[in-house]
Amino acid sequence: MFASILLCIHWQHREYLQRQVRVEDWSDVLPVIQDVLPEADVVFSSTTGETDVDKAAKVRDANGQTIARVLRTSPEANHILGFSGPTDVLLVMNPDSELIVAKIVSSRDTRDHVQKVLEDEKFLQSLVGRSQQDLLNLQDVDAVSGATLTSYAILESIRVRVSKLSTNGAGPSRLTSLKFPEPPRQEDVRLLYSDAAKVEPDADSTMVWKVLGPDSVERGKLLRASPAADNNVGYQGPTDVLIAVDEQMAVTGIAVGVSYDNEPYVGYVREDEYFRTLFNGLDLSSLAAIDGNTVEGVSGATMTSQSVARSLQLTAQAFVDEEKAREAAEQKQRSASAEESAGVLSGRDVISLRDMSTIVITLCGVVLGMTHLRGRRWLRIGYQFVVICWLGLMNGDMVSQALLLGWAQSGIPWQNALGLSLLTVAALLVPISTGRNVYCAQICPHGAVQQLVRRRLPWQAKLSPRILAGLRYLPLLLIVWVMAIGLLHLPFSPVDIEPFDAWLWSIAGAATIVVAVAGLVASLFVPMAYCRFGCPTGAVLDYIGGGGKNRNHRDTFVLVLVFAAILVSVLC
Numbered sequence: 001m002f003a004s005i006l007l008c009i010h011w012q013h014r015e016y017l018q019r020q021v022r023v024e025d026w027s028d029v030l031p032v033i034q035d036v037l038p039e040a041d042v043v044f045s046s047t048t049g050e051t052d053v054d055k056a057a058k059v060r061d062a063n064g065q066t067i068a069r070v071l072r073t074s075p076e077a078n079h080i081l082g083f084s085g086p087t088d089v090l091l092v093m094n095p096d097s098e099l100i101v102a103k104i105v106s107s108r109d110t111r112d113h114v115q116k117v118l119e120d121e122k123f124l125q126s127l128v129g130r131s132q133q134d135l136l137n138l139q140d141v142d143a144v145s146g147a148t149l150t151s152y153a154i155l156e157s158i159r160v161r162v163s164k165l166s167t168n169g170a171g172p173s174r175l176t177s178l179k180f181p182e183p184p185r186q187e188d189v190r191l192l193y194s195d196a197a198k199v200e201p202d203a204d205s206t207m208v209w210k211v212l213g214p215d216s217v218e219r220g221k222l223l224r225a226s227p228a229a230d231n232n233v234g235y236q237g238p239t240d241v242l243i244a245v246d247e248q249m250a251v252t253g254i255a256v257g258v259s260y261d262n263e264p265y266v267g268y269v270r271e272d273e274y275f276r277t278l279f280n281g282l283d284l285s286s287l288a289a290i291d292g293n294t295v296e297g298v299s300g301a302t303m304t305s306q307s308v309a310r311s312l313q314l315t316a317q318a319f320v321d322e323e324k325a326r327e328a329a330e331q332k333q334r335s336a337s338a339e340e341s342a343g344v345l346s347g348r349d350v351i352s353l354r355d356m357s358t359i360v361i362t363l364c365g366v367v368l369g370m371t372h373l374r375g376r377r378w379l380r381i382g383y384q385f386v387v388i389c390w391l392g393l394m395n396g397d398m399v400s401q402a403l404l405l406g407w408a409q410s411g412i413p414w415q416n417a418l419g420l421s422l423l424t425v426a427a428l429l430v431p432i433s434t435g436r437n438v439y440c441a442q443i444c445p446h447g448a449v450q451q452l453v454r455r456r457l458p459w460q461a462k463l464s465p466r467i468l469a470g471l472r473y474l475p476l477l478l479i480v481w482v483m484a485i486g487l488l489h490l491p492f493s494p495v496d497i498e499p500f501d502a503w504l505w506s507i508a509g510a511a512t513i514v515v516a517v518a519g520l521v522a523s524l525f526v527p528m529a530y531c532r533f534g535c536p537t538g539a540v541l542d543y544i545g546g547g548g549k550n551r552n553h554r555d556t557f558v559l560v561l562v563f564a565a566i567l568v569s570v571l572c
Contacts, residue, residue: 084406
């Protein structure tokens with residue numbers, strides 16, 4: 001029955017998000033854009049049929065000129081969760097695809113963790129000025145202390161969203177020359193490949209063309225000087241040159257194509273067989289190192305022939321530079337892949353110290369709670385101090401209603417919070433399979449403090465049976481409140497009704513601190529006061545561990561909650 005409620009929350013939240021995505025409104029982020037681009041006047045969303053890169057909305061000024069592009073990580077990166085949910089980040093990029101501002105628009109992560117990120121001005125500011133390619137590699141960005149999971153989720157969301165752009169960080173796209181917009185002429189190509197039927201761009205390089213025969217089989221490759229050498233002017237203008245290369249990218253011949261130079265001089269160079277074979281056998285690195293001005297020119301067309309030689313050098317240099325850039329990008333990608341396969345994601349270890357310590361503490365707690373070892377006082381107390389100091393104060397990993405609600409809506413963040421995920425799974429599965437609520441009895445830091453302080457004062461409060469009976473309904477009412485927040489999307493945070501966020505005191509809100517302090521003070525006078533009368537999470541774990549064995553008022557209460565959840569999911 002508990003699982004049915006979670007499924008209803010998940011299904012209803014998914015429908016809610018789909019309704020939100022159907023109507024995209026950029027008006028709420030225009031003021032943010034205007035803070036860095038005062039001339040911004042309006043944001044235009046992309047239209048159906050445009051390429052992926054154009055799916056970024058365009059920022060235009062009052063004259064209708066596009067001055068920037070904007071992206072939002074939601075909904076494409078909604079599957080990336082921080083502590084309890086995803087965060088929507090606005091990215092504003094200039095025409096050169098460099099980030100000029102990154103700002104959190106909204107978040108379904110735990111409020112106090114998000115607030116900690118917002119207060120750290122250096123975190124998002126460190127992304128400003130990075131290129132589109134650099135935004136795919138954010139391993140050097142430090143997470144915000146006290147909000148590690150939220151920070152890493154934000155960075156990974158940015159990476160995922162930017163990777164959806166059509167260029168995908170693969171390097172420069174093939175440029176179309178304004179001076180030589182047409183493909184290489186057939187008569188020029190056939191000087192190099194006699195049976196050439198057509199040419200087409202090579203997908204692996206922005207400068208290489210494939211030469212195909214009548215049977216569509218590749219005959220070879222060639223490089224084109226345009227647009228790399230478009231600004232290399234001979235006597236009167238630039239000249240397009242084709243360079244035939246073999247499989248080792250060594251020159252096998254050149255052909256002079258369309259030219260803006262004086263045609264008589266170009267014709268002399270085009271017809272000079274010696275000049276056209278002068279560079280044969282050179283690899284492109286060697287060709288890139290020549291000095292075109294020292295090349296022996298064609299008699300009667302010295303200036304034009306030397307201009308052609310310079311175009312060859314510029315073309316070869318552009319190719320070498322492109323290859324170096326590609327190799328660097330591939331090396332970075334291989335390094336990133338190697339790190340990920342070794343357990344690194346978004347610049348941090350998947351099995352980090354935090355995750356590993358939470359997993360070990362959880363396993364020790366399960367063993368302690370399921371065996372006779374829990375009867376050894378020294379061992380139990382020593383473990384409680386470990387739970388309080390490490391799991392609570394260091395890691396802040398605890399099961400809560402905010403956590404369960406966030407995960408029910410958005411899914412479990414296995415990659416970003418492996419330790420916390422396994423802790424939560426253990427907290428739920430152990431009572432289901434054994435009937436013992438080991439988490440509350442052994443692993444919960446807040447429960448451990450209450451165990452250590454109970455009956456430490458000589459005076460203990462005695463509550464009447466009527467008061468005790470009434471207090472036991474408080475956790476049930478809090479569960480109803482959390483369900484209402486989740487199903488109706490009320491503007492309240494479940495962290496305010498529990499004390500667990502207070503353990504991360506640097507990010508905790510006032511409400512959760514009040515609940516934590518009040519619960520511990522009450523436990524000095526009433527043993528385990530908060531666990532017994534104030535904890536909705538404990539009530540859930542108690543119920544799934546044994547509340548369903550016998551028909552009682554709790555079963556009836558849960559059945560009512562299930563039907564209510566189904567009804568709200570259908571109607572809302």
